Amino acid sequence: MSQQIVTLDVREDLRLGREPFSKIMGAVAQLKPDQALLLIAPFEPAPLYGVLGRQGFTHESKAVGNGDWEILFRRDSGDAARLDRGTAKGAAAAPTAPAPGPRDIRVVDARGLEPPQPMVVILEALQELPAEGELRAHTDRKPMHLYSQLLERGFTGQTDEQADGSFITHIRRR
Amino acid sequence: MHSQDDMQPEARLARSPKAGVAVLRGGMAIExxxxxxxxxxxxxxxxxxxxGLGVGLLVLRPDLLATYHYNQYVIAVTHLFTLGGITTIIMGAMYQLVPVALETPLYSQRLARWQFVLHTVGFTGMVGMFWVWNLPQVGHFASILGLGVGLFVYNLARTLRQSPRRNAVTGGIASGLGWLVLTVLAGLYLAAAKCWTFSPFAPLAQMHAHAHLGVIGFFIMMILGVSFKxxxxxxxxxxxxWRRAAWAIGLVNAGLAGLFVTILVGSLWKLAFAGLLIGGLAVYGGEIxxxxxxxxxxxxxxxxxxxxxxLAGLLPVAGLGVVLAWPRLPLTALTTQLENVYGFLALIGVVTFAILGMLYKIVPFLxxxxxxxxxxxxxxxxxxxxxxxxxxxxLGYWLYLAGLLATGVATAFGHAPGVRWGCALLAASLAVFALNMGKIFSHLVRPKPSPLMVPMATPGIAGASHLTLTP
Incomplete structure (x- = not known):
């Protein structure tokens, strides 16, 4: 079955110093079920693989010269809005989780993003977090500016440093 | 001791068992x-x-750079730049950056508010009294400023103690605070030595030693430390x-300590310590x-x-520093003017330029x-x-570079009209900067959020709900 490919070139955005993450996610949000996204970027956007992977996308990447990369994101199932549910992939390295264990664990990988994009990613994810759910936010830095926003929105957060120097913050409703 | 009211409101929440605030494993609270x-x-x-006022003054009085620097007006304008401009911005930036750089909240915002009052009264009084050359009053205002600096250092030192890490970031900030205290003490000593002639050191050597403490010890060191984050x-x-980063901080500290003493006593060893310091900056450059x-x-x-x-501007400044530290350098019109160029490039070419860049990060985020x-x-x-x-x-970037080049060359040759034109370019750059800051600040008055255009189709993922994409 042929698949329609939507191409998104973010090289100019990056050249101008613009953060293309929102643009990419917008393109993903507007993809129809039979469409795939071809992303052209000046580097391999590894953090994006995890983010889109959790939405049900697979990727094929190749370097195309001059340091540029083309990455084709295809849906791996019909469930476009899938997040990791009931499992804690990527957060398995967290030494412990708050007790009692939540039924619905969601993971957001906000590594590799320029501030304040990690905070945006996490707070938007919280909008959809079920009452008994937990969001595990993986960040490069301790999200110091996030905590007051969590408080204000009725959440608690608990941050663990990982062996690689990154951080996982476990966020649940108070 | 401070009462709980001195602490930030978020910190009080953190102490409340009902607040459920984030807690780091190991018992440390993250407020x-x-x-x-x-x-x-x-x-x-x-x-x-x-x-802005400092650059404006240079446009009006280009002779301040086009003639030798040891006079009351140059000293007044220099303190306007260093205390009023650069130090004030670094202090404000530190109050903003502390949570990110040190991974802990600021110890006390109340102390910081008091410090602002003391600092502003102190530096404006000092600049004014330098201008009219009333040294006893300079000493009084410097004492007020020094009290404010004491609050700043105490506040950040307590914050540093709370920080969970000890690395080149905390080391650089701690070093910068130490050098700041010494700079203020050296400045107070200078003012006292002018009022009562008791100092065994040459006046010019005292002033140069004081200047190096402040510019390298506080300004450059803070930039080094924070930049690693x-x-x-x-x-x-x-x-x-991190080892290379720590070496950079250590070498700059060692070089500056030796440089300060050798400048003060007029020792030829200053060249060796300048070399050590430049070595530290080279290691820093390697890491960056x-x-x-x-x-x-x-x-x-x-x-x-x-x-x-x-940061690249450190190269010509360091080179010029070595030339000026060279033993038996002939005292000519050019070499004395090169001292002006050295100070101008260090303050305006390196420190202020770096700060403008960081302000483009700090202010929009704030x-x-x-x-x-x-x-x-x-x-x-x-x-x-x-x-x-x-x-x-x-536009501001290129105007600034053109202004630096023109002012530097004109200063070297003591050419006042050239200095005026060069400083006018710098002023134009700062005006463009101010315009951009105005655009940023306008969001405080007229925020520009708009309703979500697309429902949240992809829960938990940023940007998916509010994007317009041009195919």
């Missing part, structure tokens, strides 16, 4: 910590105004070698280069370009956080880059 917009902004705006953060990279080479974002934005260009963080997920919020104009940033 929910929002950057309070008013505190850093009052420092930053005051500092920016002082810089900020450059990787904004360039999407990471520190490549490694960080930038490993970055995931190939194109540097304009804020980082300002900053990196300023305003964006204050105005839009509560709206995330509820409304479409602008991106940081939407708050200012990249074109204005580029």
């Amino acid at each position: 929910g910590h929002a950057p309070v917009v008013g505190l850093p902004l009052r420092f930053l705006i005051t500092g920016m105004l002082a810089l 900020l450059v990787p953060m904004f360039a999407l990279s990471e520190v490549r070698s 280069n490694a960080i930038l080479r490993a970055r995931k974002r190939r194109q540097l934005d304009w804020g980082l370009r300002y900053f990196v260009t300023a 305003v964006w956080y204050h105005r839009y963080s509560r709206e995330i997920g509820r409304q479409k919020v602008p991106a940081l880059a939407d708050l200012y104009s990249a074109r204005l940033q580029a």
